[in-house]
Amino acid sequence: MLGTWVGGARHARGVSFRALTRSTGESPTPDGEIVARVRAGDPQAFGVLVTRYREQFAQYASALCGDADLAADALQEAFIRAYGSLDRCRDPDNFKGWFFRILTNQCHNVRDRRREHVSLDALAIGERSVDREIDRAAIRDALDGALSALTTGQREAFVLKHMVGLSYAQIAELLDEGVDALKMRVYRARDIVKDHMSEFLES
Amino acid sequence: MKRHRPLSPDAHAHLDGIGRAPESADERRILDQLNRALSHYRQNLQVPGPEVDDRVMAVVAAPQSTHRSLWRWFFAPVDVRVRPATAFVAGVALVLVLALVVPRVLPRGPGGTDLSSQSVLVQFELRAPAAQSVSLAGSFNGWSPASIPLTRTPESDRWRVTIPLRPGEHEYLFVIDREEWVADPHAHAQVDDGFGQSNSVIMVGPRGVARL
Amino acid sequence: MRRMAVVLGILLSVTAPMHGQELDVRAELMRRGAPPDFADRVAQLVTAAHREGLPHQDIANKALEGWAKRRHVPSERVLVALEGLMGAFRAGRDAARMAGISAPPMTVISSAGLALARGMTREQIADVIHAAPTPEQAAGGLAVASSLGAQGLEHAAAVRAVNDAFRDGSPPEHMLELPSVIANLIARGVPMSDVARSILEGRGVPGGPGVGIGPPGNGVGRPPGVPPGRGPPNLNDLPGKAKGQGKNSSA
Numbered sequence: 001m002l003g004t005w006v007g008g009a010r011h012a013r014g015v016s017f018r019a020l021t022r023s024t025g026e027s028p029t030p031d032g033e034i035v036a037r038v039r040a041g042d043p044q045a046f047g048v049l050v051t052r053y054r055e056q057f058a059q060y061a062s063a064l065c066g067d068a069d070l071a072a073d074a075l076q077e078a079f080i081r082a083y084g085s086l087d088r089c090r091d092p093d094n095f096k097g098w099f100f101r102i103l104t105n106q107c108h109n110v111r112d113r114r115r116e117h118v119s120l121d122a123l124a125i126g127e128r129s130v131d132r133e134i135d136r137a138a139i140r141d142a143l144d145g146a147l148s149a150l151t152t153g154q155r156e157a158f159v160l161k162h163m164v165g166l167s168y169a170q171i172a173e174l175l176d177e178g179v180d181a182l183k184m185r186v187y188r189a190r191d192i193v194k195d196h197m198s199e200f201l202e203s
Numbered sequence: 204m205k206r207h208r209p210l211s212p213d214a215h216a217h218l219d220g221i222g223r224a225p226e227s228a229d230e231r232r233i234l235d236q237l238n239r240a241l242s243h244y245r246q247n248l249q250v251p252g253p254e255v256d257d258r259v260m261a262v263v264a265a266p267q268s269t270h271r272s273l274w275r276w277f278f279a280p281v282d283v284r285v286r287p288a289t290a291f292v293a294g295v296a297l298v299l300v301l302a303l304v305v306p307r308v309l310p311r312g313p314g315g316t317d318l319s320s321q322s323v324l325v326q327f328e329l330r331a332p333a334a335q336s337v338s339l340a341g342s343f344n345g346w347s348p349a350s351i352p353l354t355r356t357p358e359s360d361r362w363r364v365t366i367p368l369r370p371g372e373h374e375y376l377f378v379i380d381r382e383e384w385v386a387d388p389h390a391h392a393q394v395d396d397g398f399g400q401s402n403s404v405i406m407v408g409p410r411g412v413a414r415l
Numbered sequence: 416m417r418r419m420a421v422v423l424g425i426l427l428s429v430t431a432p433m434h435g436q437e438l439d440v441r442a443e444l445m446r447r448g449a450p451p452d453f454a455d456r457v458a459q460l461v462t463a464a465h466r467e468g469l470p471h472q473d474i475a476n477k478a479l480e481g482w483a484k485r486r487h488v489p490s491e492r493v494l495v496a497l498e499g500l501m502g503a504f505r506a507g508r509d510a511a512r513m514a515g516i517s518a519p520p521m522t523v524i525s526s527a528g529l530a531l532a533r534g535m536t537r538e539q540i541a542d543v544i545h546a547a548p549t550p551e552q553a554a555g556g557l558a559v560a561s562s563l564g565a566q567g568l569e570h571a572a573a574v575r576a577v578n579d580a581f582r583d584g585s586p587p588e589h590m591l592e593l594p595s596v597i598a599n600l601i602a603r604g605v606p607m608s609d610v611a612r613s614i615l616e617g618r619g620v621p622g623g624p625g626v627g628i629g630p631p632g633n634g635v636g637r638p639p640g641v642p643p644g645r646g647p648p649n650l651n652d653l654p655g656k657a658k659g660q661g662k663n664s665s666a
Contacts, residue, residue, distance in 0.1 A: 395532075397477065
């Protein structure tokens with residue numbers, strides 16, 4: 001019934017608690033330092049990473065998941081998993097790249113599960129009286145459908161390039177890859193997207 | 204799906220933001236519409252907001268965590284010279300108060316698990332080939348159902364995670380697909396959880412755990 | 416000395432009203448989506464436990480457990496269980512007092528309550544308390560004895576095994592290995608009744624600590640999987656994509 005009992009003998013070893021202070025308003029605390037802080041016993045510090053990378057990756061997650069609510073779920077799950085495996089992050093200074101991978105996997109999972117659900121937008125579209133609404137929904141659905149036709153690798157690269165707007169160099173760093181292979185993927189993705197949107201584009 | 208002609212190298216260069224528009228009028232039109240669709244999509248893309256942060260931190264920062272630093276204070280080496288008489292009074296008060304506070308103050312690291320130098324690595328494994336996700340929830344992480352995920356082994360019918368735990372007894376269960384709570388057949392024992400269900404327990408020693 | 420005074424100051428301010436604690440469990444439950452009236456009632460119970468000098472953090476943990484299991488456990492049931500837990504703690508505290516500890520520490524209250532809940536008698540609890548060198552170690556002994564009982568070892572033998580460990584001078588942590596030893600015996604098909612007999616006849620736990628304490632493989636089963644002391648496993652194990660996984664270096 002009860003929780004943990006702590007061993008009888010008190011052991012006098014332990015990490016001395018170092019109060020880390022950093023003046024606010026200056027350059028942001030590096031990821032590696034925050035990870036160290038969390039590992040040293042300050043779970044609240046993780047919140048800095050959460051805000052930082054939710055802001056940076058929200059767009060990416062939304063486009064990759066195809067839906068803001070699903071993106072929120074994927075982000076939440078990814079952060080929780082990252083926190084749970086933080087001791088396995090081998091390069092805390094590159095928390096960003098490590099977390100990006102976790103998030104991407106979550107988004108792919110979310111997107112796969114989403115396919116089982118009927119798109120309600122298709123049903124609701126006839127009720128919309130404003131043309132702008134129809135345009136918005138139609139474009140979103142068309143692009144989203146096209147993205148579903150891509151492989152996961154193509155989708156990541158395409159979203160980062162054309163929805164998040166990163167440069168090839170930035171994407172290469174994030175995905176930990178060479179630019180040439182990356183470009184090939186983006187080019188291939190463009191062709192597939194173009195083909196899938198051909199009816200829409202030509203209308 | 205009808206196969207269309209792939210985009211020309213010029214078209215790609217144009218989409219990359221370098222070079223001028225391709226020569227073919229058809230291609231220029233397609234690129235223009237594609238760019239506008241992408242730009243429209245980007246502008247109207249709804250994104251999750253700070254509510255995500257709150258939801259994450261609710262799981263991450265379980266109540267016990269706030270006492271971590273206090274715990275470490277007590278057990279950091281103290282090289283203080285204390286005179287006998289005052290030591291007795293302070294010592295007694297300290298022991299009494301420590302006994303009240305400290306044993307119930309459980310240090311936790313990421314995922315709610317313990318990171319102190321006394322912790323011992325314990326592996327948890329569950330055979331669940333049909334599961335989509337498996338996580339570990341227990342007394343060591345405030346029973347958070349999602350914060351300690353297991354990973355599928357290469358043979359893919361088993362799931363595993365290794366976490367540091369303090370010596371002592373721990374109650375826990377596995378959570379399959381975020382909704383099914385199952386016992387650990389390799390636990391030391393199963394005990395009543397007080398809610399009419401059972402929890403698995405293990406007693407972690409200074410050198411780890413051996414079990415069935 | 417100054418540090419002691421500072422520490423005492425911190426401790427006393429922490430232990431005094433502990434409003435932070437009550438707010439914590441209530442806030443935590445609400446953050447996890449619990450309805451406010453449930454969170455309020457839990458907070459009231461935790462406060463009451465604290466005022467009574469019972470292990471209120473255990474109550475809080477139990478509430479979190481109950482909420483996490485809400486698919487199968489209605490909130491009323493959770494509240495009933497919390498009250499039951501408080502009752503167990505009160506009984507544990509009584510048992511400890513009867514055994515001669517006038518102001519039992521929280522660990523003892525908690526372990527004694529657990530022991531009673533798992534079927535040990537007050538006499539058996541007193542037995543362990545008397546054999547232990549300090550109340551803290553008594554708490555440990557009670558926890559181990561209840562664990563052994565839950566594994567199927569009869570309580571009399573569990574108590575004897577724990578008391579023997581106290582008396583033969585082995586370090587307190589070694590007692591924590593007894594359940595692992597028992598688990599090994601169970602795995603090898605040794606009947607618990609044989610183990611109980613061995614203990615009660617003074618021959619100790621077969622292969623238990625005290626026999627071959629030291630390098631692995633000497634009596635105490637080595638844990639499967641990662642042995643302690645060897646850092647985290649080399650897990651390059653984020654599920655899904657394999658490419659780009661090898662390095663986490665910034666380009």
